[in-house]
Amino acid sequence: MTNVYLTARFPRIAFTKLETNGFTVDYYTGRDLISHSKLLRKVAKADFLITTLSTVVDSEIIDAAPNLKLIANFGAGFNNIDTEYAKSKGILVTNTPKVSTNSVCELTIGLMLALSHREVEGDQMMRKDGFPGWSPLYFLGHEIAGKELGIVGLGNIGSELAVKANALGMKASYFKPHQLSEDEEKAQNVTYKPFDELVKTSDFISINAPLTDENHHQFNAEVFDNMKDSAFLINVGRGPIVDEAALLKALKANKIAGAALDVYENEPVFDKKFTKLKNVILTPHIGNATVEARDAMAEIVADNVIWSSKGKEPKYVVNK
Structure with missing residues (x-):
């Protein structure tokens, strides 16, 4: 089984695409931000991580996920992720530009x-x-x-x-x-x-x-x-x-x-x-908080996981 962990609730389209393509999907159900300690535990079995730009993915998180192949950031920014450390581990990091x-x-x-x-x-x-x-x-x-x-x-x-x-x-x-x-x-x-x-x-x-x-x-x-x-x-x-x-x-x-x-x-x-x-x-960080933008972002992160699992390079890699 190929495991995907999502650090928040995402638009339904992301789950539908991943589940249709045979992934085992788990996600954080809380309404607050996922804690660092909880994410450390949850990524242990993850092959792919989809995360929000408000969640820090540092070297400790990356080291806790020995099977991790891709970190798909749900947002145009990516300063929440240690991209260089991910690169040193052979892990691609992507973002979702343009659609927002x-x-x-x-x-x-x-x-x-x-x-x-x-x-x-x-x-x-x-x-x-x-x-x-x-x-x-x-x-x-x-x-x-x-x-x-x-x-x-x-x-x-x-x-x-x-x-x-x-x-x-x-x-x-x-x-x-x-x-x-x-x-x-x-x-x-x-x-x-x-x-x-x-x-x-x-x-x-x-x-x-x-x-x-x-x-x-x-x-x-x-x-x-x-x-x-x-x-x-x-x-x-x-x-x-x-x-x-x-x-x-x-x-x-x-x-x-x-x-x-x-x-x-x-x-x-x-x-x-x-x-x-x-x-x-x-305003509470709502720049791209529209149904249209968030659905488009969800499609990108799901597609990037799917393509990466098939050996294809995903879109919008930020740490080549």
């Missing part, structure tokens, strides 16, 4: 609109106190058309976000370590700016980059000091890219106009002081 692109972009646009039109603040006010009635200067926000969106990280998600932003009348600029060619920039209707310049000129900044050693706390107190006091920060990338303590201070001091966070520095733990601020929107 549209979902994350839609959430980002929604957060921009909600911040600029003060939608969450208005909803909370209506639920608590109601409002005194319409008047010309009451509860004003801003339109996003004509504003500059600075995109930090122009991969699949950042590129699609630029398309959607342009369609809404925004100007899209971007920063990434390697600038696109002039033809690529024209095709995507984006303008490259060095990071320091992008920070100073953007009305909205969306973080869409993967986490690296270089961009840990890239958004710190100095960056917030250099942003427009009317600017909004949106993080749908990775939590540790933002120094949350510095962000909290900047928001309290009105150094920037507001922020929307879908990812957190130490998630699922986050600083509850953010909940006291009216100019902050907090």
Whole structure:
């Protein structure tokens, strides 16, 4: 028998595909995250591991699974896995890029609109106190058309976000370590700016980059000091890219106009002081939490297990 262990409940399509292809499937049934100690026990007989990006798969976990052939990560990121150690053991690691692109972009646009039109603040006010009635200067926000969106990280998600932003009348600029060619920039209707310049000129900044050693706390107190006091920060990338303590201070001091966070520095733990601020929107890491995106991700991880079991190279290997 070939054993597959899943570290969480996944969309049904993953189970159906695996069971149809003769795999013995076991999975973690808890609603919280699986503990490291429990995963150590569960992977002992696993030939294949399908894991969420919130579950750490370190060298200890890998060593506890002597039969492991593939780690299929359910998410575009993979910094939760010791990919180099897996490679040294001959274990492939895959992820699920691209299929969550549209979902994350839609959430980002929604957060921009909600911040600029003060939608969450208005909803909370209506639920608590109601409002005194319409008047010309009451509860004003801003339109996003004509504003500059600075995109930090122009991969699949950042590129699609630029398309959607342009369609809404925004100007899209971007920063990434390697600038696109002039033809690529024209095709995507984006303008490259060095990071320091992008920070100073953007009305909205969306973080869409993967986490690296270089961009840990890239958004710190100095960056917030250099942003427009009317600017909004949106993080749908990775939590540790933002120094949350510095962000909290900047928001309290009105150094920037507001922020929307879908990812957190130490998630699922986050600083509850953010909940006291009216100019902050907090969402529980739901960037790709749509039926469409999650089903597509489930298909990828299941297919990768199936192909790998047949001696074929799976898609989206990240540690060749």
